[in-house]
Amino acid sequence: MHPACSVSLPQVRDGGHLVSRPIASSSRGFHCAPRSFRCAATPSDDESTGANVPLNFPDPEAKFRRYGKFFGGRYSLAVDWLGRAPRIRFRQKADRGVDQLSELAILNERLAGRPPWEIRRKVDYLKTRKRNWEMIYQQVTAKDAVTTLRSLEEANRKVEAALSEESRESTSVGDLKKVLVDLQGEVNEAHQKLHLTEARVKQNMDRINTLKREAEELDALDKSMHSIRSEAGAETLDSVPGDLREITSSLDKDAKTHTQTPKKNKRSKGLESSLEMEDGLGNFWYPVSFTSKLDSNTLIPFDLLDEPWVLFRDENGSPACVRDECAHRAAPISAGTVKDGKAVCPYHGWEYDSTGLCTHMPSTVQCKGIRVASLPVAERDGFVWIWPGDDVPGEVPDFTPPPKGYSIHAEIEVQVPVEHGLLLENLLDLAHAPFTHTSTFAKGWPVPDVVKFNTAKLLGGNWEPYPIDMSFEPPCMVVSKIGLAQPGKIMRGQRADTCDKHLHQLHVCLPNRKGEVRLLYRMSLDFLGWMRALPFMDKIWKNVANQVLGEDLVLVQGQQKRMSKGGNTWANPVSYDKLAIRYRRWRNSVDDIGPGARMAGRTRMSAGEMLSPDE
CATH class of the missing domain: 1.20.5 (Single alpha-helices involved in coiled-coils or other helix-helix interfaces)
Structure with missing residues (x-):
């Protein structure tokens, strides 16, 4: 069938109206409804003179013909005019049905009142792949269905699916x-x-x-x-x-x-390093959380001296601490919620008050006297304190708040995989800063010279290489005060108290478990108070703290690994270890000292006192 055919549609009467029937296809060729249809004669070679053949539908380009026969041709792309150029095609008799399938679909769409040029564009796209088009022809003719664009697209989807599965x-x-x-x-x-x-x-x-x-x-x-x-x-x-x-x-x-006991190095003077936690460490107040982190709907789990605990606020808003282990099936209470000032276990809903007593057992008869362990709790200076020992709790320490005139700029909590004593000794060791922290806070710091200390001693003075004051506060805290010339730069040759600007730091090294410490870090300044209002400052301070801690961990973790194999960190102590040595001596005797002497380990030194070769 030629594309320029004009067809008289077969019509039947339906309810008093004349309607047209579409033409269907079959494996035996094309056929239409019982009534016959008429097609205009195909123009011969003699008639190809440009005479228009009358069509039964409007020409969509008629409105442009008034501009000339070749309107738009000047700006056509090569692809367009090549596509419109006449081609010589050789069609075999066996392929005639496959080629006529597209014309039949276009004819049926015209009968349905749809624009034929859009239908032809879609059908031509389907014909671009010859193998697919032949399989579409087989699909359509096998069903003996009405040939429309919809049936062709449905057949194309099936063909694509079949070919994809085969591939x-x-x-x-x-x-x-x-x-x-x-x-x-x-x-x-x-x-x-x-x-x-x-x-x-x-x-x-x-x-x-x-x-x-x-x-x-x-x-x-x-x-x-x-x-x-x-x-x-x-x-x-x-x-x-x-x-x-x-x-x-x-x-x-x-x-x-083999039977002789190894002799101790005389220089160690009885110092003993250990990864074990002494029993005497339990009889102290420990600041285990920042007050700002504990609200009325929060459970804060933590380990202390290898025991699990959980913090929450009771019905009065006061902090409470109970063992993080349900009395029913030993599930972690910290995975649950807080309800009306009670800690609720997530396993079966058992509720515990601030004393550890189970006050409610859903879905069963209430058993009296069921409880978990609880600890004495206090809230002071922005910290929540607990007492894990057996002795009667003493007074809560008062050295944690920053001095008057300082404002808190950062409160950071970090889990560190090292023994808490090794981290404390690292914090109390100022001599390692110009060698270890060369890319962070100690960048450009000079290495103190012993000659300067001796000269200052002979002249009756005191040489201070860095304006830093530092102290150890039992059982696990280090307080430091640093004098600054300007943000990020220290003043040399002076004590911290003589400087105009200061940085105050508090490090709390909580002994979680063997070989693990939870570090609470508080940083305060007596200048630049407006910086606290900046929303991104907490991230900046935390990033700086992680960089400094990362430089220390490389060495401290190496110490711990060697201690586990018999190494000794105090085989040959020297003069600038004096502050860390005093901590280690206090730590070695913590089991023997009485309640009144527990805070005897408090020692404060300036940088000059720590680095001087006197001891």
Whole structure:
């Protein structure tokens, strides 16, 4: 059928109106409704003179023809005029039905009153892939359905799905082959490693058996020599062969060497490093959380001295601390919620008050007297304090607030994977700053010279390389005050009290568990008070603190690893270790001191006193 056909549509009467029937397709060719239709004669070669063939629908480009026959051609792209150029096509008889399918679809859409040029554009797009179009033809003719654009698009979706599934199956087979080859290579490599491991195991077993035999022979020899001594006495040893006497003496020497206790280094002066937590550390007040972090709807879990606890506020708004372990099934209470001043376990809804008493048990009969452990709690100077020990709690310390005239700029909490004593000794060691913190706060700091200290002592003065005052506050706190010339720069040769601007720091090293500490850090300034209102300052301070702590962790974690293998951090102490040494001596005697002497470890020193070679 030629695209320029004019068709008289078959009509039937439906309810008094004449309606047109669409033309359908089948495997035997095209057919229409029972009534016949008429098509205008196809113009011959003689008629291709430009005469327009009358059509039954309006020409969409008629409004542009008044501008000339070649309107728009000057600005056409090459692709457009190439597409409109006439082509010579050779069509086989067997392909005639496939080619006529598009014309039939366009004709049916015209019968339905839709614009034919839009339909032709969509149908031409479907015909761009020849294989797909042939399969669409098979789909449509197999159903003997009405040929419309909708039926063609539906057939195209099925064809695309079929081709995609076929491609996926073929690809997956290739991938499986590749995976199979890779797995075969891995299996061969694993076999080689297994054979190598078996050979090494066999070699080690042979070595072990040899050592066992040598040990048995030496043991038998030692027993025989003891029997000789007991029977004949010391005089008879002269009659023993020389080589046997030599072996015996060497055995005795080795035995004495292994049984002797190692001598302590005299320079250590009785200092002992340990990763264990002494029992006496429990009888102190510990600031375990910032007050600003604990509201009426919050549960704060923490570990202290290897015991789990949880903080919350009771019905009166006062802080409370109970053991973070439900009395029913040992579930963590901290995973639950706070309801009317009670901590609610998330497992079965058991509720606990500030004393640890279970006040409500849903879905069961209330059992009286069920409780969990609780601790004495206090709130002071922006901290929540607890007393985990067995002794009667004393007075809450008063050294944590910043001095008068200072404003708090940052409160930071960090989990640190090191023993709390090692971190305290690191904070009390000022001499490491110009070597370790070269990219943060100590950038450009000079290394103090011993000559300057000696000269100042001879002249009756006191040399202060850095304007820093530092103190240890039992059981686990370090307070420092730093004089600043301007933000980020210290003044040299002066004490902190003589400077105009100051930075005040409080480090609380809470002993969570063995080899782990929870660090609470508070930073205050007596200048730049307006900076507290900036919304991003807390992130800046936290980033700076993490950078400084990261520089220390490389070394402190290395100390802890070597201590676990028998290393000693106090084998050779020197003069500038004096503040950390005083902490370690206090720590070594914490189990023996009485309640009145627990705070005797408080020691404050300036930078000059810490670094001077007097001790």
